[in-house]
Amino acid sequence: xxxxxxxxxxxxxxxxxxxxxxxxxxxxxxxxxxxxxxxxxxxxxxxxxxxxxxxxxxxxxxxxxxxxxxxxxxxxxxxxxxxxxxxxxxxxxxxxxxxxxxxxxxxxxxxxxxxxxxxxxxxxxxxxxxxxxxxxxxxxxxxxxxxxxxxxxxxxxxxxxxxxxxxxxxxxxxxxxxxxxxxxxxxxxxxxxxxxxxxxxxxxxxxxxxxxxxxxxxxxxxxxxxxxxxxxxxxxxxxxxxxxxxxxxxxxxxxxxxxxxxxxxxxxxxxxxxxxxxxxxxxxxxxxxxxxxxxxxxxxxxxxxxxxxxxxxxxxxxxxxxxxxxxxxxxxxxxxxxxxxxxxxxxxxxxxxxxxxxxxxxxxxxxxxxxxxxxxxxxxxxxxxxxxxxxxxxxxxxxxxxxxxxxxxxxxxxxxxxxxxxxxxxxxxxxxxxxxxxxxxxxxxxxxxxxxxxxxxxxxxxxxxxxxxxxxxxxxxxxxxxxxxxxxxxxxxxxxxxxxxxxxxxx
Numbered sequence: 001x002x003x004x005x006x007x008x009x010x011x012x013x014x015x016x017x018x019x020x021x022x023x024x025x026x027x028x029x030x031x032x033x034x035x036x037x038x039x040x041x042x043x044x045x046x047x048x049x050x051x052x053x054x055x056x057x058x059x060x061x062x063x064x065x066x067x068x069x070x071x072x073x074x075x076x077x078x079x080x081x082x083x084x085x086x087x088x089x090x091x092x093x094x095x096x097x098x099x100x101x102x103x104x105x106x107x108x109x110x111x112x113x114x115x116x117x118x119x120x121x122x123x124x125x126x127x128x129x130x131x132x133x134x135x136x137x138x139x140x141x142x143x144x145x146x147x148x149x150x151x152x153x154x155x156x157x158x159x160x161x162x163x164x165x166x167x168x169x170x171x172x173x174x175x176x177x178x179x180x181x182x183x184x185x186x187x188x189x190x191x192x193x194x195x196x197x198x199x200x201x202x203x204x205x206x207x208x209x210x211x212x213x214x215x216x217x218x219x220x221x222x223x224x225x226x227x228x229x230x231x232x233x234x235x236x237x238x239x240x241x242x243x244x245x246x247x248x249x250x251x252x253x254x255x256x257x258x259x260x261x262x263x264x265x266x267x268x269x270x271x272x273x274x275x276x277x278x279x280x281x282x283x284x285x286x287x288x289x290x291x292x293x294x295x296x297x298x299x300x301x302x303x304x305x306x307x308x309x310x311x312x313x314x315x316x317x318x319x320x321x322x323x324x325x326x327x328x329x330x331x332x333x334x335x336x337x338x339x340x341x342x343x344x345x346x347x348x349x350x351x352x353x354x355x356x357x358x359x360x361x362x363x364x365x366x367x368x369x370x371x372x373x374x375x376x377x378x379x380x381x382x383x384x385x386x387x388x389x390x391x392x393x394x395x396x397x398x399x400x401x402x403x404x405x406x407x408x409x410x411x412x413x414x415x416x417x418x419x420x421x422x423x424x425x426x427x428x429x430x431x432x433x434x435x436x437x438x439x440x441x442x443x444x445x446x447x448x449x450x451x452x453x454x455x456x457x458x459x460x461x462x463x464x465x466x467x468x469x470x471x472x473x474x475x476x477x478x479x480x481x482x483x484x485x486x487x488x489x490x491x492x493x494x495x496x497x498x499x500x501x502x503x504x505x506x507x
Contacts, residue, residue: 037080037082038078038079038080039078039079039080039081039082039102040076040077040078040102041076041077041078041079041084041086041100041102041104041106042074042075042076042077042105042106043074043075043100043105043106043107043108044069044072044073044074044075044105044107044108045058045069045073045075045088045107045108045109045110046073046107046108046109046110047093047109047110047112048109048110048111048112051477051478052069052072052073052074053069053073053090053093053110054068054069054070054071054072054073055068055069055090056068056069056073056075056088056089056090056110057087057088057089057090058075058077058086058087058088059086059087059089060077060079060081060084060085060086060087061084061085061086061087061097062085065077065079082101082102083099083100083101084099084100085097085098085099085100086098086099086100086106088108088110090110092112092113093110093111093112093113094110094111094112094113096108096110138161138162138163138164138216138217138219139214139215139216139217140156140157140160140161140214140215140217141213141214142212142213142214142241144156144160145209145210145212145215146209146210146253148209149255149257149309150209151173151174151209151309151330151332151343151345152177152204152205152207152209153204153205153207153209153212153215153238154166154177154179154204154205155168155177156209157179157215157217157236158177161217163181163182163217163219164179164180164181164217164219165179165180165181166178166179166180167180170378171261171334171335171336171378172334172336172341172343172375172378173305173307173332173333173334173341173342173343173373174205174332174343174345174371174373174375175375176203176205178190178191179191179192179236180192180233181217181219181233181234182219182220182234189233190233191233192217192231192233192234192235192236193227193230193231193233193234193235193236194235194236194238195227195235195236195237195238196238196240196367196464197238197239197240197351197365197465197466198365198466198468198484198486199365199464199465199466199486199487199488200230200486200488201464201488202488204236204238205369206347206367206369206462206464207238207240207367208311208326208328208347208349208367210253210311210313210326210328211240211241211313211324211326211328211347211349211367212238212239212240212241213239213240213241213242214238214239215236215237215238215239216236216237216239217234217235217236217237218231218234218235218236218237219234240324240349240351240365240367241313241315241324241351242315242317242322242324242351242353243315243316243317243322243323243324243351244315244316244317244322245317245318245319245322246316246317247316248314248315248316249313249314249315249316250312250313250314251311251312251313251315252310252311252312252313253309253310253311253312254308254309254310254311255307255308255309256306256307256308256309257306257307257308257309258304258305258306258307259304259305259306259307259332259333259335260302260303260304260305260335261302261335261336264298264302265298265390267296267297267298267389267390267394268394269294269296269394270291270293270294270394270395273393273394273395274286274287277439282439286395286407286438291395291407293394293395293396293397293407293435294394294395295392295394295395295396295397295398295435296394297388297389297390297392297394297447298389300389300398300447300448301336301337301385301386301389301447301448301451302335302336303335303336303338304335305332305333305334305335305338306332306333307330307331307332307333308330308331308332309328309329309330309331310328310329310330311326311327311328311329312326312327312328313325313326313327314326319355320354320355321352321353321354321355322351322352322353323350323351323352323353324349324350324351324352325349325350325351325352326347326348326349327346327347327348327349328345328346328347328348329345329346329347330343330344330345331343331344331345332344334375336378336385336386336451337376337385337451337454339374340374340376340451340452340454341374341375341376342372342373342374343371343372343373343374344371344372344373345369345370345371345372346369346370346371347367347368347369348367348368349366349367349368350364350365350366351363351364351365351366352364359471359472359476360469360470360471361469361470362467362468362469362470363467363468363469364465364466364467364468365465365466366463366464366465366466367463367464367465368461368462368463369460369461369462369463370459370460370461370462371458371459371460372457372458372459373457373458373459374454374456374457374458375454375456375457375458376450376451376454376456383443383445383450383507385447385450385451386447387444388444388445388446388447388450389447391440391444392437392440392444392445392446392447393437393438393439393440395407395437395438395439396435396436396437396438396440396446397435398434398435398446398448399428399432399433399434399435399448400432400433400434400435401432404416404420404433405417405436407438408436408438409438412436412438412504412505415504415505416436416502419502420433422502423500424500424501424502425502426446426449426452426453426501426502426503428449428452429452434446434448434449434452436503436504437504441504441505441506441507442504442506442507443506443507445503445504445507446503449501449503453498453499453501455495455496455497455498455499456494456495456496457494457495457496458492458493458494458495459492459493459495460490460491460492460493461490461491462489462490462491463487463488463489463490464487464488464489465486465487466484466485466486466487467484467485468482468483468484468485469482469483469484470482
């Protein structure tokens with residue numbers, strides 16, 4: 001009984017000692033906290049023009065202790081440390097650090113963080129680091145454009161931007177191109193949205209490459225978000241040049257070039273064609289030595305086509321405004337048909353911006369184009385130039401130099417003679433009759449004669465531009481309002497006519 005009582009007594013004493021020790025530690029900690037002094041750090045944050053900055057992060061370096069500035073740019077931060085380093089940061093401004101002491105008014109001026117296009121890109125209504133959108137946005141500068149001898153901007157994109165597939169529909173000068181960004185995204189029209197100096201337009205053929213400052217191709221939904229459903233096939237943003245600060249500049253660029261076709265399909269000569277007809281079981285075949293003709297039709301319709309391009313610009317700027325005025329001329333023959341597929345273009349551009357009042361800036365960006373284009377059907381089952389060159393036999397001459405139809409069968413010659421008597425057999429400028437085939441009839445006919453008959457031409461006048469006014473700016477504490485009127489107008493005339501002709505009994 002005594003032992004049991006003694007044991008319980010010892011346990012009770014131990015618990016009391018533990019409780020007493022805990023109480024003493026609590027009192028000591030409370031006294032320490034009560035005795036510890038708290039310091040207050042204050043200041044005002046402004047930008048580089050003296051405006052106070054609300055919403056700036058103020059953090060005690062190395063801790064999570066922080067605050068933000070109020071609407072007047074003031075901050076107040078409490079700390080138990082008598083000397084601390086404060087870190088000031090805000091998106092779009094350079095981060096700063098300052099070591100401060102109690103009672104010191106720590107005022108800070110934050111500088112704008114000016115970054116280049118290689119670091120930050122505009123995406124929809126915000127910005128992203130370029131590293132995050134490398135595959136979504138492609139960029140091309142004016143320095144790259146002037147190195148490329150092309151007549152249109154879309155030609156300059158060909159093979160130079162990842163994910164942008166540019167296909168020329170024809171080799172004829174002035175012909176359109178198909179631009180597809182990251183594959184066909186929609187049914188029907190797969191062309192991207194073109195935006196030139198803020199103006200949406202259906203084509204960029206009217207933009208002179210020398211006038212372009214930069215090209216941005218937006219290839220995914222995030223980067224093109226601001227344009228909505230119109231951007232389903234991607235967006236091509238084009239910014240044209242403006243005058244740069246300094247004395248007025250005059251620039252003249254000239255190009256002279258020769259265009260030619262690459263290696264073409266090799267067609268059969270007279271011997272190969274005769275063998276082919278014989279193996280096909282065609283009767284009445286002429287032997288090559290019985291026919292004086294061995295025509296290579298691709299050689300007859302192809303030529304080295306010259307072209308020239310001129311560009312003259314005037315530009316300059318002051319603290320109050322800038323201007324850029326340019327004119328361009330292009331003349332280019334076709335590699336098939338020469339001046340029968342010629343393209344001639346004149347362009348004029350005016351970019352002017354002026355600070356009329358401290359709170360008002362006005363400007364105009366305008367481009368005018370006039371072109372004349374001559375062309376013909378190149379590749380078609382019903383009378384194409386290229387298809388006829390592929391189909392026609394080498395036994396047929398381009399023109400009859402001496403005896404007309406000296407290689408024709410009696411039936412075909414009789415039909416041809418009737419056409420001559422009726423005045424519908426086709427002749428060249430020297431009055432020679434174009435050759436008629438013994439073996440190829442129907443829609444395929446002498447391609448040189450088809451070129452000579454071509455009477456197709458287009459002309460177009462097009463104006464694309466905008467007039468804008470911006471209110472506000474620095475006088476309104478950085479708030480600005482811009483209104484603009486856009487114009488995209490084109491007037492086109494197509495002219496064609498068909499003289500009487502005879503190529504065969506069916507055509």
